[in-house]
Structures are given as structure tokens and as C-alpha cells.
Amino acid sequence: MSSLQSSDAQFQFCFFxxxxxLGPGWxxxxxxxxxxxWKEDSGxxxxxxxxxxxxxLRSRRSQINVHRVPVADVSLETQPPGGQVMEGDRLVLICSVAMGTGDITFLWYKGAIGLNLQTKTQRSLTAEYEIPTARESDAEQYYCVAENGYGPRPSGLVSITVRIPVSRPILMLRAPRAQAVVGDVLKLHCEVLRGSHPILYxxxxxxVVLGSSSAPSGGGASFNLSLTAEHSGNYSCEANNGLGAQRSEEVTLNFTGRHSTRNPLRSLPSPVPQEFPYLNSPTPGQLQPIYENVNVVSGHEVYSLVYYNQPEQESAAAETLRTHMEDQVSLDIYSRLRKANITDVDYEDAM
Structure with a gap:
């Protein structure tokens, strides 16, 4: 070919x-x-x-063999970065290789045991797997694998955390008696049903802020308050885990100004509960009984509404004892509305 190129003649060239x-032709x-x-260009x-x-005029043939570069340095990254995503947001798992030629097959796996999520084959050093709406169940460890004919190469494990805003909290007030009085210690317990920890209550x-308490591992938190005459009124709590605050419904607590001189429940059998919750939510099944909204109805009349949750299983002897106790308590609490002189007798004496 060099002798042709050095002559004065004009030539047209074509490669095969x-x-x-190949190329534009002649x-x-x-x-x-x-x-x-590429490997496919061998020939x-x-x-x-x-x-x-x-x-x-034709040249001699030359055999050209193209060898692929094996994939190497496989890595998995996330978008948003850091492996943390808000519940409901988009999550992208990006699998990349530092080197590798030809068609590369990418595979994504969930969990250490490797549940295959998706497989893609493309001529690229990166590929993406998308979770359009992240859920709590997507919180897990992930990894990817890349291979181009020289064996699979896995990435390292990447942990995904799905951040969940707190739900509306539930506030429960626990007093040592059915009608709290000045000097009693009131326990305020606030808890959310959903939400990533840590949670500040x-x-x-x-x-008016009474105080705060944190729950580093999730769950609820409590605050104790020694009651004074100014503590009648509405109580509430707020939960915040950095993803937005939620406020509970208000719980109203009305109580008398002094301790009772006698306790008509003192002579009742021991199974009568010593702590009485005031709720802003449906009665939890494990609490029995629950006293709610103990208030003056009108004028000098006082009432107490009692919910009693029967355990799922109990012996015949326990059933007999419970029935007998219920009859006694019911006669005392439900028989009729009692009249009371509010200025001289506290609410417990009126019951």
C-alpha cells in the first residue's frame, strides 16, 4: 500500500x-x-x-482479537446519599464499576441472603435500580453484583434506613385515685404508635410547658407532676423526631382542693386498682378497670364512668371472685348519683 500512496495516481480506499x-465505505x-x-469487533x-x-488492489488480511477488560471495584451508592430516605420518597440504588468493557450485567439484591430485585444488561459502567415510594419494609441491607463474562463481582453491603415521621401521640394521665386531689403525684405518659427514634416528648x-423527656430507642416517655390547686385544666403532649412535630388531643383533669378524710374504696378487696388513668384515646385492652372523665356533672352531682375489660381466660374460682367484686363495686359506683356539698365534702366523699 505504501507504493500506491507514494505514486501520483489518485486512489479510493475501503476497509473491511x-x-x-467499515466506516463510510470508499x-x-x-x-x-x-x-x-469491543469484543464483537474481533475478526x-x-x-x-x-x-x-x-x-x-487488496491488502493482506490481519486477524484482530479484542479481549474484554473484566469488571473491577464494584460499588453501590444511594440517592439520596447516606442511605437515609423519608417514608414515601424516591430511593435509587446506583451500581457502578471502576473498569470493565463490553456488555455488563448488573444485579441488585436485598438482605444478606440475597433476594434478587432486578437484573439489567447494558454497555455502561453504571446502572440504577429505583424504588419509587420507600416504605418501612424497605429498610434493609442491599448490595449489587456486576459481571461481563469473567465471573460475578459483588459490591459491599449498604444499609438503608427509612425515616418515619411521628404519628399523633396519645396522652394518658395516671393518678393514684379515681378523683385526684392536691398533693397527689400525677404521671403523664405520652406515646406514639409510629415514628423513627429518637423521639423527644x-x-x-x-x-404552658411542664417539661420534656426523650425516648432514644422509641416508645413513650413519662413526666411526674405534684398537683397543686392551679393544676386543674387541660393537658396535652407533643412528639417530635426531627421530621415534624405532632400534638395530642387535650385531656381534662378536674380535682378537689384537699385530701379525702375517708376512702370508701379502702375496704374493697385487693384486686381493685390503685392507679386510675385519664385517657384521650380508646381504652387499651390491658388496663382494667379504667376510670375516665371523673367530673362534676351539674350542680352538686358527681359521677364516675368505669370501663372493665374482662381477661381472655380465667379460672372458675377467679370468675366467681371477680363477679362478686364487680357486684360490690357496681352497687357503690353505679347505684345512683350522689349529692354532695362541694364546699364541705370532696368528690371521693360524695361517691
Missing amino acids: RDAQA SSSPKLQIANM SYWCEAQTMASKV WFYHED
Whole structure:
């Protein structure tokens, strides 16, 4: 070919691989550049030159074998970065290789045991797997695998945390008696049903902060308050885990100004509970009984509403004892509305 190129004659050139013309076909350029060689480009190459007189000259054939570069340094990254995503947001798992040629197959796995989520084959060093709406169940460890014919290469494990805003908290007030009085210690317990920890709880009386308590591992928190005459009124709590605050419904507590001089429940059998919750939510099944909204109804009349949850299983002897106790308590609490002189007798004496 060099002797042809050095002559004054004009030539047209064409390059071939396995009888297939390459590039633009016949041209005046004696060179053909292939920017990226792939394994599929392996084959037998030659060129032809055509003179102005239409005489065609052919070069010798050259065998070219293209070898793939094995994938290496497989990594898994997330979007948003850091592996933390808000519940309901989009999560993308990006699998990448530092080197590797040809078609690369990417696979994504969930959990250490490897639940295959998706497989993609493409001529690229990166590929993406998308979770359009992240859920709590998506919190897990993930990894990806890449291979291009030289064996699979896994990435390291990446932990995904799905951040969940707190739900509306439930506030429960626990007093040592059915009608709290000045001097009693009132326990305020605030808890959410859902929400990523840590959670910070604030307690309020008439929208004035009483104090705060944290729950580093989730769950609820409590605050103890020694009652004074100014502590009648509405109570609430607030939960916040940095993803938005939620406020509970208000719970109203009314109580007398002094301790009772006698306790009509003192002579009742021991199963009578010593702590009485005031709720802002449906009665939990494990609490029995529950006293709710113990208030003055109108004028000098006082009432107490009692819910009793029967255990799922109990012996015949326990059933007999419970029935007998219920009858006694019911006669005392439900028989009728009692009249009371509010100025001289506290609510417990009136019951």
C-alpha cells in the first residue's frame, strides 16, 4: 500500500472486517479510526484500493482479537446519599464499576441472603435500580453484583434506613385515685404508635410547658407532676423526631382542693386498682378497670364512668371472685348519683 500512496495516481480506499465494509465505505482517506473496540469487533481485517482506471488492489488480511477488560471495584451508592430516605420518597440504588468493557450485567439484591430485585444488561459502567415510594419494609441491607463474562463481582453491603415521621401521640394521665386531689403525684405518659427514634416528648398544661423527656430507642416517655390547686385544666403532649412535630388531643383533669378524710374504696378487696388513668384515646385492652372523665356533672352531682375489660381466660374460682367484686363495686359506683356539698365534702366523699 505504501507504493500506491507514494505514486501520483489518485486512489479510493475501503476497509473491511469479515467481508463487511467499515466506516463510510470508499473514500480518499487511507486511514480508518475505530474509537472504541469491543469484543464483537474481533475478526479478519483488510483494505482495498481502487485506481482511477477502476483497478482494485487488496491488502493482506490481519486477524484482530479484542479481549474484554473484566469488571473491577464494584460499588453501590444511594440517592439520596447516606442511605437515609423519608417514608414515601424516591430511593435509587446506583451500581457502578471502576473498569470493565463490553456488555455488563448488573444485579441488585436485598438482605444478606440475597433476594434478587432486578437484573439489567447494558454497555455502561453504571446502572440504577429505583424504588419509587420507600416504605418501612424497605429498610434493609442491599448490595449489587456486576459481571461481563469473567465471573460475578459483588459490591459491599449498604444499609438503608427509612425515616418515619411521628404519628399523633396519645396522652394518658395516671393518678393514684379515681378523683385526684392536691398533693397527689400525677404521671403523664405520652406515646406514639409510629415514628423513627429518637423521639423527644414535651408535656403541656394549658399550653404552658411542664417539661420534656426523650425516648432514644422509641416508645413513650413519662413526666411526674405534684398537683397543686392551679393544676386543674387541660393537658396535652407533643412528639417530635426531627421530621415534624405532632400534638395530642387535650385531656381534662378536674380535682378537689384537699385530701379525702375517708376512702370508701379502702375496704374493697385487693384486686381493685390503685392507679386510675385519664385517657384521650380508646381504652387499651390491658388496663382494667379504667376510670375516665371523673367530673362534676351539674350542680352538686358527681359521677364516675368505669370501663372493665374482662381477661381472655380465667379460672372458675377467679370468675366467681371477680363477679362478686364487680357486684360490690357496681352497687357503690353505679347505684345512683350522689349529692354532695362541694364546699364541705370532696368528690371521693360524695361517691
